[in-house]
Amino acid sequence: MARLIIPNRHGHQTVEWDTTVDTEETRAAIEEAERIIADARRQGCLVSRKVGDQHLLDTGPFDPKAEEYQIIAPIAGG
Amino acid sequence: MMRFVRRLFDANVPSTAREDDLELPWTMRWSHVPRRSAGPDFHRADYRRARENARLVARSTLGEDLWADLQRQGYLELRSRLFPGVTYRLRVGLRIEVLCEPGVRPPWRHPYLCINPTYPLPEEEFFAHLYLYVRDSEEEIVRVAAPQPWDQPLGRTF
Numbered sequence: 001m002a003r004l005i006i007p008n009r010h011g012h013q014t015v016e017w018d019t020t021v022d023t024e025e026t027r028a029a030i031e032e033a034e035r036i037i038a039d040a041r042r043q044g045c046l047v048s049r050k051v052g053d054q055h056l057l058d059t060g061p062f063d064p065k066a067e068e069y070q071i072i073a074p075i076a077g078g
Numbered sequence: 079m080m081r082f083v084r085r086l087f088d089a090n091v092p093s094t095a096r097e098d099d100l101e102l103p104w105t106m107r108w109s110h111v112p113r114r115s116a117g118p119d120f121h122r123a124d125y126r127r128a129r130e131n132a133r134l135v136a137r138s139t140l141g142e143d144l145w146a147d148l149q150r151q152g153y154l155e156l157r158s159r160l161f162p163g164v165t166y167r168l169r170v171g172l173r174i175e176v177l178c179e180p181g182v183r184p185p186w187r188h189p190y191l192c193i194n195p196t197y198p199l200p201e202e203e204f205f206a207h208l209y210l211y212v213r214d215s216e217e218e219i220v221r222v223a224a225p226q227p228w229d230q231p232l233g234r235t236f
Binding site for chain 1: 105214
């Protein structure tokens, strides 16, 4: 399973998909994750991707085979 | 309508987050929410669950070694890539402390940097986000940081 983590005031929520099967549901979840990431980036969020056992900020294109992505909140001073 | 796999890690879903509703905080306005709050619809049990969920993500984001360091020390430090001799000390829920080696001129007038998320987040989760910013995107930290002469809890985390 792969997932997109969406941190929010509830802690976090996820969109998940199975990377081993190509079904309509899998494709729909991947499209949903890709849409959320693109929208979040447009609104100033960053995105991180799990590499090994930790996350690194990632500016590359969405890869549905990646293990885990996360939306990183925009920051502001004060 | 196909039902995507959307869920909270915690099996006990807070009353404020129905299973099939994703809350995308960057699409919402938060200026009405008081400091150190998640909003008027949050109750004690919601805060507890949110912090438990956030801890899972923070640990997964940082990795086991950094997580263990944080639990043992109570802070994590990162050397600046932009300012030689400068180290950032990050603590959960508090401002970043800027530490300078002897003889190094501080990049800011004040030793604490106030940086908040633009929407409410549990403080351990935002700590992990801030760590990624300092390590991987220090330029953004420098761009937004509000230097302050004293330490205090961040206003947008809880």
